[in-house]
Amino acid sequence: NMEHGDLIERVETHILRIPTIRAHKLSVATMQEQRLVIVKITTAGGVVGYGEATTIGGLSYTDESPDSIQLTIDLYFADLIKGCSATRPAEIMAKIRKMAVGNYFAKNAVETALFDILGKLAGLPVSELLGGRVRNTLPVAWTLASGDTAKDIEEGRAMLKARRHNIFKLKIGARAWREDVAHVAAIADAFRGEADIRVDVNQAWDMTTARCAIPALAEAGVTLIEQPMKGTNLDGARELRSISSAAIMADEALRGGVSPALEIIKARAADVLSLKIAQAGGLFSCRDVAQMGLAAGLELYGGTMLEGSVGTTATAQMLVTLPQITWGTELFGPLLLTEDILTKPLTYKDFALVVPDGPGLGVEINDAALGAFTEGKG
Template sequence: MSAPITIQSFETLIVDLPTIRPHKLAMHTMHGQTLVILRIRCSDGIVGIGEATTIGGLAYAGESPESIKINIDTWFAPLLIGQDATNLNAAMQRVDRGIRGNTFARSGVETALLDAQGKRLGLPVAEVLGGRVRDGVEVAWTLASGDTGRDIDEAEQMLDRRRHRHFKLKIGAGDVARDIAHVAAIKKALGERASVRVDINQAWSEAVAISASRRLAEAGVELIEQPLSRFDRAGMARLNAHSPIPLMADEAIESVPDSFALAQLGVAPIFALKIAKTGGPRAVLRTAAIAEAAGIGLYGGTMLEGSVGTLASAHAFATLDKLEWHTELFGPLLLTEDILVEAPLYRDFQLMIPTTPGLGLELDEQRLARFARR
């Protein structure tokens, strides 16, 4: 009888990468992106790669790059070293019993274990998760310069290059009338060639959102993402009943149980799926199953991960029966540098999903060393 294959060691790196431009959200403006890259080494020589990434330090969520690294090194690693590397259910159940919350760190760990298992079996992660039903996922682009003319020019370039035909605008931090005029001008310029969505990042009150939703509908906007505080479930449900365009829940989904409660209350007809928010690629599929059972549409969200986290998300989203609202897996395109030997492939408005074992990627060790925080 052969010896069991066990988890031997963890290595976590904080990696700071530059972005092509500032990225403006309601709660924070990003001038770069910080990733936590994880490597899990197993006794059969296989190394699984994962990523845990958040936005703006602690501006978005309760985990920061620094806390993710410390908690993986201090708590996750001791729990899992010596455990069976081939049994993901047992490994993640052990994490569930020993660690509360920390879904971003948990996602990085689950991703690395899936990558290792795929390499071990000679299968892409999508196939480990049950099998892909699509070879690529369509990707929206966020126009976040805040300048109307510049955003229109950027959208036109994306359409010409066949890179994106769905555009999301980050509004909510400024004057409401000015924000809506900005969105309306962009939609008018793009016409029927592209869809336009808005993300409020929880910045509006219910009263503001009631009026604004009507004006955005008149402008041709197709959805409003998280207009109210993630804690205001009753307000979201009331707004959802009256809004002429659909709402999408994003920050309100902090866990798989959250998604069940939101579905019960009818807060939104669309859910944004994020592996970091639910605890990994397998975990995000549980939220997707809840949404599908409740007749809620699905959108593949991002925490602006780099290439590792983006491809992990894509493998999970490739297995979904329906992905009506597509994805926003553009994180790597926001970065001026990649840490992979071959960057993810974007073509014909889609991110193509690798067909090689595991996540289908190889780290560029020189670039990783160059950008890793000392």
């Protein structure tokens, strides 16, 4: 049933520039702000859907930047999308995937906006379009990444006291491994019995460094080690698994979704998969990655590209449909930013995110804020 009102009429993109609450230090970049790409798709009947594509540190995390994502959508995807029926996201995404290789972040933003519209048309949350929920809340980790051990401990204390987070991820890999281990051990000691401590190396180590650092980190109490070496080094990751009592998680290795997931599974190169809708190229592909992981006996984790509220909610809508998310999530992106574009911010309480249950993504965008934070107009 092709209603004229369901045809897509407009596709717009905005790059928003929003400062972070403090410097956020990763091995690949130090962030003082985040640049979010927001896609807004409108049907002839006036239904509006939003999607987000956000990466970290310009081109330092992956080969899509906010600017390339915007250009890809404006110049290549928009004309394919316009005139299509909004009731068929799968058909639109198939057209886009046939025309464009890679560009996973841009594809994800478009698919999210299409699902937001479809949910609004159906009067159902996106989670219900993906099969329905098995939970309404998700545990959320916080990243301690000020670059200063004492400040990180103070920040962690405040998070525990506010009952906002009791899982902390530490960003390491920029310094000599012995300094990193000392930093992590001090924080693990401070929170022993109160919080789960994990690390993310963002691909910084070679095998020699990883072989020294990983047993020391496990000894300090670290439970999960994320992407210690290059994502392409699957043989190395398998070797690290065999010497580590802490779980090894694939993150950057999963850029591209189901294909790299298959290689990781074949190579037995991870204990845990970090599910990111941006790296998978969409909600559906990311759910496929999750199912592949479960079938192979791997554990799951809900990852973030430090997206704002739109991307965070989209990920959450997918994650609540999964039977098991053993390691929780890190869906704290909106809390790292000084400003939000929602009329009503997301609810974080009791160490968890409450996933919106209204139609579509279940969030309402403040168009004035969207305009105000758009680059060049602020």
